[in-house]
Amino acid sequence: MVKHVALSALLLSGLVVSAKAQTPLPAAIAAPGETVVLTAHAEGAQVYECKAGTDGKLAWVFREPIATLLVDGKTVGRHYAGPTWEHVDGSAVIAKAAGNAPGASADDIAWLKLEVTSSRGSGVLTGVTTVQRINTKGGKLAGACDSAGTFKSAPYSAEYVFLRKA
Template sequence: MREIPTLSLLLLGALTVQARAAETAIPDALIAAGEKPALTLHAEGAQVYECKTDKDGKLAWGFREPIATLVEDGKTVGRHYAGPSWEHQDGSIVGGRVVGTAVGATDNDIPWLKLAVVSHRGGKGVLSEVTTVQRINTAGGKLEGACDTAGQLRSVAYAADYVFLRKE
């Protein structure tokens, strides 16, 4: 049996991610009319939750922050973190605010999101003209159940595709 070179596997994987994002049916709540994709990156990381006292005085898990690596063509090209913010290796950074949601494919998947870009930092780069970010194809990341100690942290692995859009 012939072995497939590692580079070929990485390229195939990257093409699969891009094709999957391109073929994904976007729910109405996430459509960004008059915008086109500038970049699609795959994310692998964790959703971090914190045990907090809710308005009724009970302990419950609350979302704290994402921590993820952004990947393109099998290579790390950036990171995703609290804000929410996305930082590309070229120094461009965008921050977003949720303006639309859709349910994930399973009960364990965090929702798909549409985020309006509310800040640009880091100068001219691949993200400098981005106006909207879509989080699609989510897998995992949801935390359910009770917590018993305020301040306790728990992280849940997740993956997603982030589509960065700009005005046409």
């Protein structure tokens, strides 16, 4: 009994600490009045293509994301070009960027607020109106590209928060 009480107290104190440790989202990606439907961890890569810019110089240009969506370490979906998020239950959303904030370091891709432009299927993502990409790690590509049409990927991770209007 004493062990259970001590464990409960320890767990509760951890919840209080983690609640206080959360920082508010930057205003540019906040979604006030919306309710969280799902939060998924993503592990994958940001894919870039070497292309000539308007100045004729070669540079890496973002092409698409490729990531696995995980909840409690289990695969629940995937994220790919569109940008599209597809859940294993068949529901999916496609969105467009509506706001951004810098990542924590120069190597981290931006945090994003994306507005859903279309959806399909019926399941957990049905009714989702906003997707936030937060807590990014990696994903930016550095260095020169030497040959147009070549591809390179930069590993990244992020949390995707799926929301709907309350």
